[in-house]
Amino acid sequence: MIKIEAAITTQNYQQIEILADTIWREHYIPIVGKPQIDYMLDKFQSVKAIEKQVEDGYEYFSIYYDETPVGYISIKEEKDTLFLSKIYVLSNYRGKKIGKTAMQFVEQKAKTYNLKRIRLTVNINNINSIKAYEKLGFKNIGALIADIGSGFVMDDYEMIKLVKS
Template identity: 45%
Template sequence: MLWETSGRFVDLSYKWIEGVNIMEKFTLEEVKTDEQIEALAALAKEIWTEHFTPMLEKGQVEYMLEKFQSPGPIREQLQEGYQYYFLKLDGELAGYTGFHAEEESLFLSKIYVRKAMRGKKIAKQAIEYMISLCRERHLHKIWLTVNRNNSIAIAAYEKMGFTKAYMKKADIGNGFYMDDYIMEKKLYA
């Protein structure tokens, strides 16, 4: 598969078989403008509220959104070297991802897909793009944090070759903790 990285858009056409052949166009759109940042924060609120509220207290979800995924913190992360992308399938907004390189690895900070778009291998395609970036940048692994109760995401990551490295409980303030697995996917040249 060829990866094209020209300008703000990355075009990755991907074909898979699930009973019938389906050809859908997957794209990543880099988040850079204030308008995009505002749209990203709104998308994060939609996805996190739906996905995490059954897993975490509503107050913790709201706190985490404000602390990590509101426009101000997103702008700060971009200034610190994070890259955010909208994930799109056939032009429709499907989710988003955020990551940054550190030393010899890529930290996959966020990858979230809207409920209606799950099961279409969108996260897998985004991770395949990240693997190609790692190879270009000579990075040796991708790592991420995932809530220990998020069994669906853990199973998906394992299917994509990630393994649990260790557990980590982090105090994020306001009496809340993130109780996560650190998962990693080692890459070889």
């Protein structure tokens, strides 16, 4: 059974930090290399970084499969848009409709916040995730390159999905 719960405690954030470390190292080192992932994990997915993002309006949610923590989501409300900042599932739990269930949850949040669309960014070489997003109804609207400091850049596509009212 898939369960999605708000992550609000330090323990929740510690669990997300561990999930991010596992998922990001496995998934992104082949795409962007270890130095960038070491930098990004510390900058974006340490407990301290997550707490700062929450202060800045990001909401985090933990995903459980049969009570085991298997992934997480982060969203932020923007003007007219819900920004899906993070959606990650452990590799051995993929393909079980966990991402789809998480996306339905995010869509419901967009409706609750009265927002017309969901947007996300995805690395241009993250081919499997791009395919999954397309299956889930997202459209690629173009490239987005972000300087994240220390000589690293995020080379992404921006994708959007309109939310049916």
